[in-house]
Amino acid sequence: METSASVPVLRIGIFGAGRVARHLAPALVAAGHQVVFVWNRRLAPAQALAAPLPGTLVLPALTPPLPPADVYLLAVPDAAVAPLLAAAAWPAGALVVHLAGALPLSVFEAQPAVRGGVLYPLQTFSPGRDIDWPTVPLCVEAGDAASEATLLQLAHSLSRHVRRLDSAQRLKLHVAAVFANNFTNHLLGIADALLAEAALPPELLAPLVRETVDKALAHPPFTVQTGPAVRRDAPTLAAHTAALAAHPAWQTLYAQLTASIQAQL
CATH class of the missing domain: 1.10.1040.20 (ProC-like, C-terminal domain)
Incomplete structure (x- = not known):
């Protein structure tokens, strides 16, 4: 079975049911992939995420064995990635992928039985806001060529903008x-x-x-910066500072941004 774009269908397990997972899971299904299961620390959000997805199981716990999948996606907060990697009983050679921007690939080194990878979507995710996935830059990194090839297939099935970083x-x-x-x-x-x-x-x-x-x-x-900081308009800068007297934190921020702008001149 293949997607309409002749990309092999991937079986995907999703850990997490937060903002990214709620946007990504239906996009994966729309791209022709199969979300085989969802796990979340709290059961109700996992059930809500899985309910509209065809054939998607809800894992009530991390009790082994995990259902087979081609890719296990960790759509969890950065701080939860390492504990989750340690807690789950991963199948040998499993491709486990986090979605974080600031978390290095080396986080997988503590679990040598898995193949690690990264699929970072460069977008902001909010409830009630649709995501135009073909326009979202997807950044891929993997620890081996086979894992990279799988992640590139997955990324290209979602977006027109895929980069190795x-x-x-x-x-x-x-x-x-x-x-x-x-x-x-x-x-x-x-x-x-x-x-x-x-x-x-x-x-x-x-x-x-x-x-x-x-x-x-x-x-x-x-090169197109405008405003009183660029003009070094001291009277206006002083008037703005006075207008912010009720907000000392914003006053400080105003002064710091003004200094930063002037440092670029």
């Missing part, structure tokens, strides 16, 4: 992603709160935010 490259990418996504979202949250304090609607910033992102994607962002 080693652990050091992936870590740097993850740091960059935190700046681009998590920190940016936090700054937008601060902006939203400041607007609310002034009884102003958040949609006032929408055109500015869209233009900022579009411009940063079209040019090297440092």
Whole structure:
């Protein structure tokens, strides 16, 4: 049996039922693969994840033997990967794959009976938000050629953007992603709160935010930086600092970001 793209069907076991697993499991099925089981520390989320997936079992415990699978995906928090690797009775030679950006391939060295790999989806996952999987960069790393080939097959069945990255490259990418996504979202949250304090609607910033992102994607962002920090506009910087008097942490952040911008000039 093969997928419509002539990619071999893979039997996949999923450990975890959080945000990534809830987005990834149906995408795997849509790509033609078989999710053979779901395990989660709490049973109810695993049952909810497995329910709409055809033929997917729910493992109530890690009691051996694990159902056979071509790939065992660890869709769990980074800190849970090593304990899970130690707790499960993996079949000899099992291909076990984590999805983390900052966790190195070497985490598998403590379990020499398994083949380790990484399938890192460079995307943010939130409830109620659909993911356009063909556009999501998928970063692959594996400890041997056969495992890499399997992961590349799996990745290409989901996305048009697949890259081989080693652990050091992936870590740097993850740091960059935190700046681009998590920190940016936090700054937008601060902006939203400041607007609310002034009884102003958040949609006032929408055109500015869209233009900022579009411009940063079209040019090297440092080269298109604008604002009072670039102009070294001391009166405006002082007025902004005073306006943030009720928020000393945001005042400090404003000063740090201003200094960082000016250091790039």
